Structures are given as C-alpha cells and as structure tokens.
Amino acid sequence: MCAQVDATTFLSFVCKACHQEIEAPAGMARREAECPACGAIIEVPDTSEPGTIWAKAGAEPDRPTNEQVDAMKSRTIRIELNDQW
Ligand SMILES: [Zn+2]
Structure with missing residues (x-):
C-alpha cells in the first residue's frame, strides 16, 4: 500500500509538546512516533506543516x-522509519 512512497521524500512538522522541528520519511505518515527531543508521542502528519523545512514551496x-x-x-531533528512500528 505504501509502495508508491518515494524513499527520498520527507515530511516535516513541529512537536506539539516542545515545538521541536522534526523531519520523518514519508513512509511514516500517520504513524505514531516518539519526539526525539521531549519523548512525547506524536503523530506524523501526511503533509509537511507550513514554516518547516519540507513545507511545499510556493x-x-x-x-x-x-x-x-x-x-x-x-x-x-530527523527521525527514521522503525521496523517495530
Ligand atoms: Zn517534543
């Protein structure tokens, strides 16, 4: 189902708990992850948030x-796809 995801595509977003900017592989969209800065459980969005590094130009x-x-x-901070998820 995720075969179309480009391995070089990243999503960027901001941790709602500590406002750390995080980037994650697009394959992690809609998955839960742990914030690398504060440890909060965050859900990776399926589009990058405005103002972050991978937000759509234009x-x-x-x-x-x-x-x-x-x-x-x-x-x-970049987080990686973890097979345990
Ligand atoms: Zn955080």
Missing part, C-alpha cells in the same frame, strides 16, 4: 533564503 509569498534553509536544517 505556499508562502516569500521563499526562504539559503541562510533560512540552513537554519531550518540545523534546528530540525
């Missing part, structure tokens, strides 16, 4: 500059 009037993208990268 949704906002101003494109992020390279500096802003670097800043987003440095504050985003």
Whole structure:
C-alpha cells in the first residue's frame, strides 16, 4: 500500500509538546512516533506543516533564503522509519 512512497521524500512538522522541528520519511505518515527531543508521542502528519523545512514551496509569498534553509536544517531533528512500528 505504501509502495508508491518515494524513499527520498520527507515530511516535516513541529512537536506539539516542545515545538521541536522534526523531519520523518514519508513512509511514516500517520504513524505514531516518539519526539526525539521531549519523548512525547506524536503523530506524523501526511503533509509537511507550513514554516518547516519540507513545507511545499510556493505556499508562502516569500521563499526562504539559503541562510533560512540552513537554519531550518540545523534546528530540525530527523527521525527514521522503525521496523517495530
Ligand atoms: Zn517534543
């Protein structure tokens, strides 16, 4: 069912508990995961949240500059698909 998911696609979102920015493989969409920063159980959305690194370009009037993208990268924690899920 998830065969169409591109392994290089990531989703980004913000932990509702601690506001840590997190990126996860698209294959984790709608799955529960543990926030790497605070340990809260979070549900990976199926679309990236606005203002995070993988949000769709064009949704906002101003494109992020390279500096802003670097800043987003440095504050985003990547979580990996875990076979246990
Ligand atoms: Zn958190």
